[in-house]
Amino acid sequence: MNRREFLKLTGTAGAVLTAGELGVPALARAAGKESAEQRIPTLCEMCTSRCGIFAVVENGKVTRIEGNPDHPTNLGRPCARGNAGVSALYDPDRLKRPMKRGADGKFQPISWEQAFEEIGAKLTEIKLKYAPETVAFIEYNNLNSTLTKRFIEAYGSPNHTGHAANCFANRNVGYSAVFGTLPTVDYKNVKYYLSPGRNLLGGIKVYEVAGLAEAKNHGAKIVVLDPRYSELATWGEWLPIKSAGDLALLLAIANVLITENLYNKEWVAAHCNGLEQTKAEIVQYTPEWQVQHTDIPAEKVREIARDMAKAAPAAVVDPGWHGGNGMYWNGFEAARAGAIVNALLGNWGAKGGLKGSPKVALGTIDTPPEGAVVDSGGGG
Numbered sequence: 001m002n003r004r005e006f007l008k009l010t011g012t013a014g015a016v017l018t019a020g021e022l023g024v025p026a027l028a029r030a031a032g033k034e035s036a037e038q039r040i041p042t043l044c045e046m047c048t049s050r051c052g053i054f055a056v057v058e059n060g061k062v063t064r065i066e067g068n069p070d071h072p073t074n075l076g077r078p079c080a081r082g083n084a085g086v087s088a089l090y091d092p093d094r095l096k097r098p099m100k101r102g103a104d105g106k107f108q109p110i111s112w113e114q115a116f117e118e119i120g121a122k123l124t125e126i127k128l129k130y131a132p133e134t135v136a137f138i139e140y141n142n143l144n145s146t147l148t149k150r151f152i153e154a155y156g157s158p159n160h161t162g163h164a165a166n167c168f169a170n171r172n173v174g175y176s177a178v179f180g181t182l183p184t185v186d187y188k189n190v191k192y193y194l195s196p197g198r199n200l201l202g203g204i205k206v207y208e209v210a211g212l213a214e215a216k217n218h219g220a221k222i223v224v225l226d227p228r229y230s231e232l233a234t235w236g237e238w239l240p241i242k243s244a245g246d247l248a249l250l251l252a253i254a255n256v257l258i259t260e261n262l263y264n265k266e267w268v269a270a271h272c273n274g275l276e277q278t279k280a281e282i283v284q285y286t287p288e289w290q291v292q293h294t295d296i297p298a299e300k301v302r303e304i305a306r307d308m309a310k311a312a313p314a315a316v317v318d319p320g321w322h323g324g325n326g327m328y329w330n331g332f333e334a335a336r337a338g339a340i341v342n343a344l345l346g347n348w349g350a351k352g353g354l355k356g357s358p359k360v361a362l363g364t365i366d367t368p369p370e371g372a373v374v375d376s377g378g379g380g
């Protein structure tokens with residue numbers, strides 16, 4: 001790749017990276033040469049799922065998106081929010097340039113130069129007067145986040161927060177603490193599916209819903225722990241658990257798997273450390289003990305543990321988004337407990353169990369043609 005191609009390519013990447021939360025301008029700018037209608041492969045960035053889509057561009061304007069059937073997340077079916085991205089792209093109220101609040105309390109547009117100058121001066125002032133750590137960078141996690149994290153670190157502050165802190169951080173950290181990585185579920189082959197606090201049907205992961213629907217059609221047992229009767233609860237057995245009780249219930253399942261000798265000894269012996277310490281600790285978390293935290297009878301917990309052991313390794317505790325009751329004080333521990341139950345079931349890598357992310361072979365990236373321009377809704 002020569003320098004000219006590199007600059008063209010980084011120009012395109014820059015368009016993606018500066019697209020911000022909505023991200024839709026990125027798909028517009030990723031377009032190649034103009035013609036009556038083009039289908040430009042790109043990613044939807046209306047949420048962190050980043051489904052594969054085609055931006056349909058007519059006369060330099062994105063008119064709609066279509067799903068990319070080759071993309072594993074959405075299997076060619078973007079959700080309603082993704083489809084709305086085109087409206088956001090051309091919404092007259094979309095923020096496209098820096099705005100500054102005036103003395104009258106109203107926002108007025110200012111130039112990028114003025115914005116950079118004023119923000120830079122203010123950041124320097126705060127750093128010298130107080131400390132860099134007094135500044136936090138708060139944003140929605142997006143394709144910019146790697147850069148914004150580097151920026152705030154370079155400024156001298158470790159304080160960056162975003163979507164993850166309000167959503168999946170407990171799950172990611174809890175599951176990574178046990179498995180070293182964040183797994184997903186082989187939904188379509190699962191035989192026993194335990195969902196702590198997740199409502200798959202009210203969410204946005206198309207391929208997961210399609211997979212679980214297939215499993216359900218093949219007779220999979222679905223058990224939903226949720227204080228409310230969610231859409232997913234209609235697909236199986238609903239256990240209205242007390243809020244923040246998932247940790248207690250998962251520990252009690254681990255207790256039954258261990259004390260009744262139902263865990264996958266072969267898998268655990270081959271892959272796990274600390275079984276003796278776990279055994280010593282888990283004895284206190286009995287099905288009877290968990291009742292005070294869950295309102296779920298002890299016998300029901302025994303039944304779940306025994307049935308999961310029978311269905312294993314195609315039995316799974318869904319890490320979901322929160323790894324359990326993620327948004328409570330014990331969310332991280334609930335995620336860890338869910339991961340430990342999965343490990344005891346020996347379902348890692350098994351059909352109908354947990355799976356790691358596959359390695360993807362990278363192809364080549366075409367540089368955009370000379371002078372490619374697509375209307376990205378204006379601004380910059």
Ligand code: SF4
Pocket residue numbers: 044045046047048049050051074077078079080081082083204205
């Ligand atoms: S789930 Fe919907 S909003 Fe999220 S990336 Fe996919 S199509 Fe876009």
